[in-house]
Amino acid sequence: MLPQNRLGFGSAAIGNLYTTVDPSTAQQAVETAWENGIRYFDTAPHYGLGLAEKRLGAALAQYPRDDYVLSSKVGRLLVPAHQRSAVEHGFEVDEPLRRVWDFSRDGVLRSIEQSLTRLSTDRLDIVYLHDPDDHWPQAVGEAAPALAGLRDQGVIRAFGAGMNQSAMLTRFVRETSVDVVLLAGRLTLLDSSATKDLLPAAREHDVTVVAAGVFNSGLLARPRPAQNAKYDYVQAPAELITRARAIADVCTTHGVTLPEAAIAYPLRFSEVTSVLLGMRSPTEVTENVRCYEVSVPEALWEDLAGKGLTGA
Template identity: 60%
Template sequence: MQRRKIHHTSVELTELGFGASVIGNLYRTTPAADATAAIDAAWDAGIRYFDTAPHYGLGLSEHRLGAALRDRPRNEYVVSSKVGRLLVPNEHPQGIDAEGFVVRDDLRRQWDFSRDGVLRSIEATLERTGLDHLDIVYLHDPDNHWQQAADEAMPTLADLRDQGIVGAIGAGMNQSAMLARFLHETAADVVMLAGRYTLLDQSALDDVMPAAQRHGKSVVAVGVFNSGLLSREWPAEGMKYDYQDAPPELVARARAIAEVCKGHGTTLPAAAIAFPTTHPSTVNITLGMRDRSQVTRNAELQRSAVPPDLWDDLRCQGLIRPDVPTTSGIQGTADRPAPDGRPAALGDGTRGASF
């Protein structure tokens, strides 16, 4: 599988990444054997980028990912994790985690974007995973913590990057406006953009994407199925969009896009995975994958050919914005210059695809 470099760093990501939130028992239990089989299948498919976080299953995702990767050559894969939620003892456990993961709540999450919190979080992640270093560290959902995240956490990560302790730094969120601020105002190399550059939502064209191009930075796209509505060939009533029941007008629009995809010999899920690569700042698509069958399906969808004229047809029919770029990032724009003259970076159905 081809790799793309996060701009101005030495970190290279395979075009498809493995999102490890679901193996942290997001919404339902994932047997340990299924989690291991999913990671093995990802490796066999050529995937070498794996994303996790302390938040995912109160550390369970990190434990499982580290165990499954432990005997593989460390220089052959990239792991990212996140900071901002420290795991601390829960003085009042109720039995099951209240934040969507089916795990015991002996621990709880504590927001902390201080320098000490960042260092403690990374140390704990390395202990849980058994890794000797992390390749990428993201600030995780700092929506309500901009000042501390920008003034303390990001400079701390920049120090670690500049010392060669981590390879790249950034932030990951479900909104695009603050991610654009991180790109404009901080030392971030890359942002993990959840659900805001998809076939149904191109709002990142107003902020994140132009910011990435202006500063020669990179974007990892997650949540490309918008919580499920784009995950099947024919969308149906009752499917989810951004974690809620999809409104009828969005279901109708998704069906219209599916019809156009069929006319071009492809499917809605394949197009949903390919779509973020229409932008030259996209370096990777990461999908949450719970078991071997999901990995196999997603890898096949990612490898399938999506005709470039599909995007033109969708524009002409008003189904995507007219300013969606006509040339993809992952598919052959390695030497395209960014507006400042530097080369532009290239390039699941649930919130848990990465967030």
């Protein structure tokens, strides 16, 4: 089963990404997503050292397992640590665990088993190789075949890779039997580089694309980009802030906001089945759903392209 929802719930935020989220707010965020028809939920061991998986699993336990698609990731095993964690990788956590890179066959199997325990479920629909940028030989030589075997045995329904770059994802599409890829940040109003490599490959090999990071770490998340906005997890360069504001101005002339256009942009491409948005509270869920439901006129894309503000 591949994502059918055009809008998916990304759980990194409820794993205490950048700020602490209390358990009840996390629970309500998932419930609000469900009430608004969202049926694709994505998580990973990396998110809060397993906290996101635990919270997502607890919230989803009240719903029929066959009624939603659940994905998690492999590549970072969680192992005991000698001291409890503080803020690490942007996640505010307090657990005696640490992350260890492992794309071996055994690591894949152990990671899935641990994720199932944290999620309190009997199966994952999709398993992604998580950020294998520096681990291509082991990821393609051990992890990908292991996941392909689990898929062929019916243990999981699909497998793929999730990354912040399109070049290696394109290699996965062309050189392995992935069913779906999760691309963050490279199919957005500010960076459409995936249109040149990943999308043509996905079309050729009948691979599904899920788009994430459509706000580019926050630069496109507000109607008017702030001067201190982040881009790809760091302070945005001045020239990108200027360009984002120019895009926002064009959006305004067409009666839409920058975040509304940012969500709609990747869904213009037939290879993209879903946009995955991080959501930490009922308010964020409601606002994301509202933005997603806005009808964006085709004239906006033509105007942006004509002014050289977007690449596709």
